[in-house]
Amino acid sequence: MAGFAAWHRWLRSLPPTRCHPKAVLWLALAGCVALSLADSSRAAEPQQIKIGYLRAPLAKERISLIDIPTANEGLAGAQLAIEDNNTTGRFVGQQFELIDILLKDGEDPTAAVNKLADQNVAFIATALPAAQLLQAADAGKARGEIFINASAPDERLREQDCRANLIHVAPTRFMLADGLAQYLILKKWRRWLLVSGSHDNDKLMADAYRHAAKRFGAKIVAELEFKDTGGARRTDSGIAEIQRQMINLTQGAPDYDILVAADESEVFAGYLPYRTWLPRPVAGSAGLVPTTWNAAFDQWGALQLQNRFRKQFQRFMTPLDMQLWTAIRMVAEAASRANTSDTAKLFAFIKSPEFSVAAFKGQKLTLRDWNLQLRQPILLFDGRNTVSISPQEGFLHQVSELDTLGLDRPETKCKLN
Amino acid sequence: MTNQGVIKQFGLAIVLLAWTAASAAAFTAYISNEKGNSVSVLDTDTMTTVATIKTGDRPRGIEVSKDGKLVFVAVGDDNTIQMIDTATRKIVGELPSGPDPEQFALDPAGKLLYVANEDDAAVTVIDLETRKAVAKIAVGVEPEGIVVSPDGKYVICTSETTSMAHFIDTAERKVVANVLLGARPRAAAFKPDGSELWVTSEVGGGLSIVDPLTRKIVKVVHFAIPGLRPEKIQPVGINITSDGKFGFIHLGPSNRIAVVDGTTHEVVKYLLVGQRVWHGAFTPDGKYLLAANGLSNDVSVIDVAALKVVKSIQVGELPWGVAMAPK
Incomplete structure (x- = not known):
């Protein structure tokens, strides 16, 4: 699997573990013993x-x-x-x-x-x-x-x-995107159609999915933008209109396994499931959603x-x-x-x-x-139930498997002082 | 038949012979089936399920009265503890347990029952003679494990979100001490001589050994199984042999029971059992440990002397706990 191979290559390129796991354990233990409480x-x-x-x-x-x-x-x-x-x-x-x-x-x-x-x-x-x-x-x-x-x-x-x-x-957006991406890779749904909104936060979310695709070996076959031109999200005659809109939006895209939507502004993603041109599942801001709870x-x-x-x-x-x-x-x-x-x-x-x-x-x-x-961990929620929880099995990390989600220490631009 | 086949057959015959010879004494075990809403009755002589008793909704905590006449089973979704007559195998009454009872413990005299009320941050005390709740003691958030010290002086209740073991003085019926533990403590058990309190932690990732006199953690035992992710190793039920030599720690979704040396607290062995092993009980002669495997709907029988799993017995859906009738 190309995704796993790329992942392992990346993993191997990281510097060695800084802290011996046993040392952490003893510290924690000493902390525990020292902290037994008074009555x-x-x-x-x-x-x-x-x-x-x-x-x-x-x-x-x-x-x-x-x-x-x-x-x-x-x-x-x-x-x-x-x-x-x-x-x-x-x-x-x-x-x-x-x-x-x-x-x-x-x-x-x-x-x-x-x-x-x-x-x-x-x-x-x-x-x-x-x-x-x-x-x-x-x-x-x-x-x-x-x-x-x-x-x-x-x-x-x-x-x-x-x-x-x-x-x-x-x-972070990267953590959410990585959590979803790991599951899609595991499912072998590697060809994504990325549809993003036109607001700044939607664009940042789309960046996170692009980063996740590269990190875990998915391919974005095409990108579409849904422009927010205003107008009612819910109107009395909305259903028929929306049905047509979503077909028009997704028609003509190359074949893909799953549509990944980046729509933090809640403009269109909720309308995608069951309305796409091709019968494909939706994830991201609708369908299978990465979340904390x-x-x-x-x-x-x-x-x-x-x-x-x-x-x-x-x-x-x-x-x-x-x-x-x-x-x-x-x-x-x-x-x-x-x-x-x-x-x-x-x-x-x-x-x-x-x-x-x-x-x-x-x-x-x-x-x-x-x-x-x-x-x-990041929960993947289908609107009724938790479908899966990332990190997925097989995505390894030398410090914590949770650090396979989001930017890791070697990539950080943060300087705390 | 190949030679290997003959050997296999022969070996099986020996095991079977040894089995019948070893299990001369017949005991009765009761298994709560959380999803089956029933209690399975096992005969430890034939190692088969001999009866299934319908109960209320979501039976989990299960104990047999000291005289062996009643089985108490906490039916959480019905907010009560039901009593089953062991002779007629019929439900004969209910106890005012408070909301959502899960684990409970009998005092050594068999007169009082202490119930952890998970949704209520409290322990309810029930007088078994009058069948009335006689006290309610406030404890931490999500009380879970509960055990009475062998001398009957203290009840220990663990609270999962507060992450403490609360020492309740049974005479005063109030919390007199608290020990902070690894995150999400589950079950608690005393060594039979009362010298140590063992508490499992779901997220803290191990077993805390507490000195009940100083009320301090003296050691934390950690579990690691090659090839298994740490979050699959969730220590839950604890069974300590009557001589205190070994403790059996049920490790939930790792499908293993860890055998811990009672003196050195080293992990001696991991026994592969059924799926999501939760709680268990020894036969009264101490020869076997029966462990309930939630997801494989069976009970694993462990030969305590050999530290080997010798049999698995089909029971109801989602078995949770085991209680043994005295003999």
């Missing part, structure tokens, strides 16, 4: 840890009515994490509080960051677009604020524009989190909810393992090799020390 009588005066949630309004434009975000999308995940943190915190004398700030579209976040700093908030989880997030991270730098990006997928935030006070829980995911204890979430919020848990849950849990996980509420110590522990967080993915999630990106 609950110490819980007399709990350590207070306030966590901020800074967010921008979510776009309401979605192709499917089912996908329109609720007012508390993301926030609910953060709130549940705070509750879980406090259940755990009871036993170690730690108390967590969430301070939620909703910015206006495009608003300068500086004032909000200062307000959070004034309230002794040191860790701020965010659901902000890249530009606003960088503004926030830079505004908070002088006051020692640490940000946890739970939504922005942009590579640049982890590469040339990375920040030393910015952790990333959200996967879905409401049907029930492996590795996930059912318990889904149950807890639905009981409390009377709706399904979304990827953004899960990313917020993970971001907030990371702070508490560090606080209980390092037994401290001191910001500098917490941040140092989160960045140390001993740190990991369990997020119902069957393995521990750790941070890439070169750009503070959380390593994580």
Whole structure:
């Protein structure tokens, strides 16, 4: 298989392992032994840890009515994490509080960051677009604020524009594209028709699929662009019109195995399945979608989190909810393992090799020390069920198989300082 | 017939002879079938399923009362624990377990039952005489494993998201200590002499050995099987021999049971069993360990002295746990 061969060649070209696996294990073990906790009588005066949630309004434009975000999308995940943190915190004398700030579209976040700093908030989880997030991270730098990006997928935030006070829980576009690509290679669906939207974020997603195709040995047989010329996404007479549009769009392309759509802006991809000229499956922004979570995911204890979430919020848990849950849990996980509420110590522990967080993915999630990106498996969701979970078997890596997803250490442009 | 064939046949006859000679004492084992919504009754003499009892929805945790008269089975989706009369093999009652019961444990006197309520971050205490819930103790997020210390003084409950073993004083009925463990602790078991508490961790990737006196982790045993991805090795159930010599750790989707030396805590051997091995129980004479294989719908029989898998027995759909009637 050409894909595997190319992959192995690439793997062999990497520098040797830096850290002996056994050394890591002993460090972790020493950490564990050192951290066995005192009894609950110490819980007399709990350590207070306030966590901020800074967010921008979510776009309401979605192709499917089912996908329109609720007012508390993301926030609910953060709130549940705070509750879980406090259940755990009871036993170690730690108390967590969430301070939620909703910015206006495009608003300068500086004032909000200062307000959070004034309230002794040191860790701020965010659901902000890249530009606003960088503004926030830079505004908070002088006051020692640490940000946890739970939504922005942009590579640049982890590469040339990375920040030393910015952790990333959200996967990057490259991670998502690689997760999907590995599965398509395994299925031998190597000929892709790439259809991308005309907005900047769609183009970045298309770049990620091009990179993934090259990395894993898929061939993009042709590329098409769907221009967003405005107009209604859902109209009373839309179905007939859309049916014709999608045929016109995909007619005349050379034969392919699967259509890969890059449409973060939700303009057209949702209309592709069952409407293409050739009878072919769709993946990417519709069909088989790479994601961090879905409401049907029930492996590795996930059912318990889904149950807890639905009981409390009377709706399904979304990827953004899960990313917020993970971001907030990371702070508490560090606080209980390092037994401290001191910001500098917490941040140092989160960045140390001993740190990991369990997020119902069957393995521990750790941070890439070169750009503070959380390593994580990528779920492939068909809208009803989880079809597969990447990394796929056979895609090997000398450090962590999770590093077969997204840009790796030798490729990084990030300089943390 | 080839020579090899003859040898094979002959060898099989010897194994069969040895089998019948070894299993002179007949015991009864009860297996909960999570998806089959039933309990399979096994005869350990013939090593066959002799009866199947219909239960409520999603039976998982299973125990036999100390007098052998009742089987308790947690039916999670029905939010209760059902009681089966071992003589008539009929369901004779229910216990107020609290929501979604999965694992539970009997105290050494057989009077109290401690239930982990996974969705409720609590442990429910049930008085078996009055069949009433007498206490509810708050623990960490997603309580899972539960065990009573051999002296009956403590109940240990593990919580998966909180990643702790909570020590509950059985007299005071409150949490008196917490031990932070590898991520997502699953099952807990004491060495029969009470000197060590063993806890498996799903994501932490191993088995923590805890000193119950100092309440500190003294060692973490890690499992590695060549050719298997680490996430396939999920330590779940624990069975420790009555002499404390060996512990059998059920490794879930790796389809293996690790045999751990009770003194050195080294992994002695990996036994290949059925698919997604979850929990097990020893025959009362300690000669065999029966392990439930969820995805292959069977029970593996392990010869404890030989450390060998000797037989597999078909049971119901998605077998989860095994309980053994006393003899």
